[in-house]
Amino acid sequence: MNCEIIAVGTELLLGQIVDTNSSWMGEQLALAGIDSHHQTKVGDNWSRIEEALRLGLERSDAIIVCGGLGPTQDDITREVIASVVNSNLVLDEVIAERIREMFRSRGRDMPENNLRQAMVPEGAHTIEQQPGTAPGLVVPVAIPGGDDKVIYAVPGVPYEMKEMVLGTILPDLQHRSGVTSVIESRVLRTWGQSESGLAELLSPRIAELETAGNPTLAFLASGVEGIKVRITAKAETSGEVEDILREEEEALRRLLGDLVFAVDEDNMESTVLTQLAQQGLTLGAIETTTGGYLAHRLSTARNGTGAFAGGVVARGPGILSYLLKGDPASWQPDDAAMQMARVARGILLSDVGIATTSIEDPARATESQPFGTAWLAVSMEGFETVEQVQLPGDLERIRQFSVISLLNLLRLHLQGLRP
Amino acid sequence: MNCEIIAVGTELLLGQIVDTNSSWMGEQLALAGIDSHHQTKVGDNWSRIEEALRLGLERSDAIIVCGGLGPTQDDITREVIASVVNSNLVLDEVIAERIREMFRSRGRDMPENNLRQAMVPEGAHTIEQQPGTAPGLVVPVAIPGGDDKVIYAVPGVPYEMKEMVLGTILPDLQHRSGVTSVIESRVLRTWGQSESGLAELLSPRIAELETAGNPTLAFLASGVEGIKVRITAKAETSGEVEDILREEEEALRRLLGDLVFAVDEDNMESTVLTQLAQQGLTLGAIETTTGGYLAHRLSTARNGTGAFAGGVVARGPGILSYLLKGDPASWQPDDAAMQMARVARGILLSDVGIATTSIEDPARATESQPFGTAWLAVSMEGFETVEQVQLPGDLERIRQFSVISLLNLLRLHLQGLRP
Numbered sequence: 001m002n003c004e005i006i007a008v009g010t011e012l013l014l015g016q017i018v019d020t021n022s023s024w025m026g027e028q029l030a031l032a033g034i035d036s037h038h039q040t041k042v043g044d045n046w047s048r049i050e051e052a053l054r055l056g057l058e059r060s061d062a063i064i065v066c067g068g069l070g071p072t073q074d075d076i077t078r079e080v081i082a083s084v085v086n087s088n089l090v091l092d093e094v095i096a097e098r099i100r101e102m103f104r105s106r107g108r109d110m111p112e113n114n115l116r117q118a119m120v121p122e123g124a125h126t127i128e129q130q131p132g133t134a135p136g137l138v139v140p141v142a143i144p145g146g147d148d149k150v151i152y153a154v155p156g157v158p159y160e161m162k163e164m165v166l167g168t169i170l171p172d173l174q175h176r177s178g179v180t181s182v183i184e185s186r187v188l189r190t191w192g193q194s195e196s197g198l199a200e201l202l203s204p205r206i207a208e209l210e211t212a213g214n215p216t217l218a219f220l221a222s223g224v225e226g227i228k229v230r231i232t233a234k235a236e237t238s239g240e241v242e243d244i245l246r247e248e249e250e251a252l253r254r255l256l257g258d259l260v261f262a263v264d265e266d267n268m269e270s271t272v273l274t275q276l277a278q279q280g281l282t283l284g285a286i287e288t289t290t291g292g293y294l295a296h297r298l299s300t301a302r303n304g305t306g307a308f309a310g311g312v313v314a315r316g317p318g319i320l321s322y323l324l325k326g327d328p329a330s331w332q333p334d335d336a337a338m339q340m341a342r343v344a345r346g347i348l349l350s351d352v353g354i355a356t357t358s359i360e361d362p363a364r365a366t367e368s369q370p371f372g373t374a375w376l377a378v379s380m381e382g383f384e385t386v387e388q389v390q391l392p393g394d395l396e397r398i399r400q401f402s403v404i405s406l407l408n409l410l411r412l413h414l415q416g417l418r419p
Numbered sequence: 420m421n422c423e424i425i426a427v428g429t430e431l432l433l434g435q436i437v438d439t440n441s442s443w444m445g446e447q448l449a450l451a452g453i454d455s456h457h458q459t460k461v462g463d464n465w466s467r468i469e470e471a472l473r474l475g476l477e478r479s480d481a482i483i484v485c486g487g488l489g490p491t492q493d494d495i496t497r498e499v500i501a502s503v504v505n506s507n508l509v510l511d512e513v514i515a516e517r518i519r520e521m522f523r524s525r526g527r528d529m530p531e532n533n534l535r536q537a538m539v540p541e542g543a544h545t546i547e548q549q550p551g552t553a554p555g556l557v558v559p560v561a562i563p564g565g566d567d568k569v570i571y572a573v574p575g576v577p578y579e580m581k582e583m584v585l586g587t588i589l590p591d592l593q594h595r596s597g598v599t600s601v602i603e604s605r606v607l608r609t610w611g612q613s614e615s616g617l618a619e620l621l622s623p624r625i626a627e628l629e630t631a632g633n634p635t636l637a638f639l640a641s642g643v644e645g646i647k648v649r650i651t652a653k654a655e656t657s658g659e660v661e662d663i664l665r666e667e668e669e670a671l672r673r674l675l676g677d678l679v680f681a682v683d684e685d686n687m688e689s690t691v692l693t694q695l696a697q698q699g700l701t702l703g704a705i706e707t708t709t710g711g712y713l714a715h716r717l718s719t720a721r722n723g724t725g726a727f728a729g730g731v732v733a734r735g736p737g738i739l740s741y742l743l744k745g746d747p748a749s750w751q752p753d754d755a756a757m758q759m760a761r762v763a764r765g766i767l768l769s770d771v772g773i774a775t776t777s778i779e780d781p782a783r784a785t786e787s788q789p790f791g792t793a794w795l796a797v798s799m800e801g802f803e804t805v806e807q808v809q810l811p812g813d814l815e816r817i818r819q820f821s822v823i824s825l826l827n828l829l830r831l832h833l834q835g836l837r838p
Contacts, residue, residue, distance in 0.1 A: 013455050015446030016639050020437050022460070027434030036432050037467055039460040041441070048456055055474075220435055282735055291718020292711040295732040299710020300815075309735030313714040316701055316728030318768025349737025396719070 001177035008068035010043035067156030069134040082121040089119040136164040191226035224400040258417040273304025284348025285311040286340040309350040337375035376406040420596030427487040429462035486575030488553040506540040610645035643819040677836040692723025703767030704730040705759040728769035756794035795825040
């Protein structure tokens with residue numbers, strides 16, 4: 001089963017919007033075990049959308065078209081699809097009423113052109129999930145002398161698209177691909193090893209799984225966010241899949257130990273904050289080079305943000321002198337980081353203080369402390385540590401690595417994995 | 420002249436990396452007056468890259484292929500191009516020596532496979548800019564009975580790609596399109612008006628320009644970052660283009676007034692920080708809901724970061740009580756914001772203090788202060804203000820709008836545009 005993606009919108013071609021929808025769909029298709037070999041952007045142009053659809057029907061089993069379903073004259077995706085499948089558009093009264101009701105409930109008059117969204121190609125049906133005004137479409141395509149194919153159409157609004165893909169399109173694709181069994185994945189997120197290092201650690205298990213064939217493992221690099229190890233399992237029922245995933249997770253954790261910092265959607269900051277919350281602890285952070293990026297990530301974590309008491313971003317000499325009680329230049333950077341972690345607890349009234357500083361100005365770099373040298377400090381009841389690390393890349397990457405490395409240091413201690 | 424883009428890399432299809440390169444190139448092509456009707460992602464797969472190239476040569480005048488030029492076995496872009504244009508790959512000794520020298524200068528041994536990158540199709544030439552190890556390629560394609568076409572190949576590493584596109588590819592495309600005149604653009608960045616509002620303000624000028632035809636104007640929405648008004652001018656020489664752009668900028672600024680906050684690559688934070696630096700002032704920021712996003716943007720601005728003294732991110736009750744010298748609940752939010760802006764100057768030892776807080780918890784919202792109500796405060800010698808604004812969207816957008824709105828408030832005062 002092979003599903004290609006066509007993103008429709010002139011603004012995508014002009015670079016006014018980055019096409020993150022295709023990337024997200026690509027990832028979801030991969031997780032569901034469906035290949036996606038082609039992903040295309042086209043403008044709001046009849047002949048080019050048509051050309052892309054015809055090409056897609058030649059080479060793929062399914063197409064997801066994203067965008068161009070709105071109420072304006074630019075939005076021609078549904079008309080082009082109807083033309084490609086030689087079908088007429090007819091008004092779907094249920095959808096039309098749903099759209100009218102959305103406007104009524106917001107106390108607004110409905111411009112008549114909104115009913116264009118209720119036009120559905122004959123033989124197609126609408127997607128049950130409809131978080132916005134535009135319905136998604138499932139359009140079966142009969143291929144003479146061949147297997148039937150399908151065109152899905154979803155709006156370009158990310159949360160609407162995601163609800164339809166997860167709720168209808170992925171299950172429908174799996175059903176069409178003849179997969180009667182249940183396929184599910186779990187992602188173990190690791191930090192601190194290269195892909196080849198992970199492969200070496202897991203090599204005995206990888207060899208066993210290659211023979212067994214189920215579950216399967218894959219490595220997904222995620223830049224500064226570490227490397228994901230994805231377990232994909234297949235079985236007759238959800239319960240059985242769940243058992244396989246759980247057993248495999250346990251097997252991998254035995255080999256990977258403290259490298260695993262989170263599962264699935266959790267990340268480093270939500271893991272750390274959840275740990276803190278469970279232990280009834282709050283966190284304060286002081287940062288220099290990272291300039292607010294640490295605080296920003298802690299404030300916007302998906303879980304546990306209540307444990308984040310606050311932060312101080314020290315850029316100028318005044319605040320640095322205040323935090324360090326004197327001339328910043330008189331401090332060794334490791335001592336300065338440790339001091340800031342301690343001061344964080346006092347200023348931010350938190351149980352745990354963390355701090356990071358680094359050589360961010362190449363002019364201040366020395367042979368023993370080159371550009372990218374960073375110090376990571378943690379201070380809490382009964383535990384204090386400061387680590388010096390050498391981080392790669394430009395200033396942006398040094399900032400990102402500093403934050404993740406510091407949070408990982410705290411995680412290892414909170415989880416009792418490092419003294 | 421029509422140039423399509425093919426992004427090569429299985430990781431793009433799998434959604435492990437978002438294809439921001441194509442978006443950037445699409446924007447650059449549009450700015451240079453070159454159409455781009457198709458942008459495609461394909462995996463590291465010979466037949467699919469070949470298929471995409473052949474299709475591109477049928478329908479477009481030029482193709483930019485991005486990615487797959489590295490030293491590993493996955494990187495097959497140059498081999499596929501050579502095959503499509505029926506050419507042999509030959510070792511370019513100059514490039515080979517440049518790659519060897521890069522390794523020597525870093526004191527590292529060069530794995531022999533790096534020389535694959537010095538293989539160039541006969542008849543092609545390499546792009547002069549070569550910031551990394553992989554050279555870019557310009558591959559002319561003779562079309563029997565038609566105009567010649569061209570394939571450009573650039574690495575997927577963004578800064579390498581950008582240098583090659585700006586330095587070689589755009590000028591070459593303009594040359595090929597027979598554009599002997601110079602086309603340049605300038606972007607005025609605005610904040611505080613909708614696209615239709617801007618169009619109304621500019622309507623007399625838009626009418627005049629429609630008759631004249633040069634320069635042209637376009638609106639580009641940039642989400643929370645405001646709306647860009649792009650002026651594109653054409654003339655025989657750079658000097659004449661520069662004159663047209665300057666005069667048009669002046670004409671638009673007369674109509675748009677203080678809505679224009681920056682030009683071209685500058686943004687709100689770099690504008691504010693540059694203003695502060697010019698006036699010899701430093702800035703301290705205290706934030707609650709925005710949780711470090713304000714400090715992060717100020718720390719990572721492209722200009723003027725030296726004027727940012729630092730920030731405090733107040734999330735927990737302890738630090739809030741400290742800043743507000745008592746129970747946070749006893750403060751009205753506008754007074755609290757004003758107080759935090761004042762305190763910022765004292766704590767962060769800065770000349771200017773800014774602060775923002777908002778109703779971030781729907782449970783704390785009231786009819787008069789619904790979710791998304793935010794307060795923006797500025798305190799400096801001889802000037803203090805606090806504004807209440809109602810921001811749309813979810814928490815992420817409220818955070819973004821709060822930061823931009825607060826910086827815009829400070830900008831208007833620093834530029835003497837608002838008392």
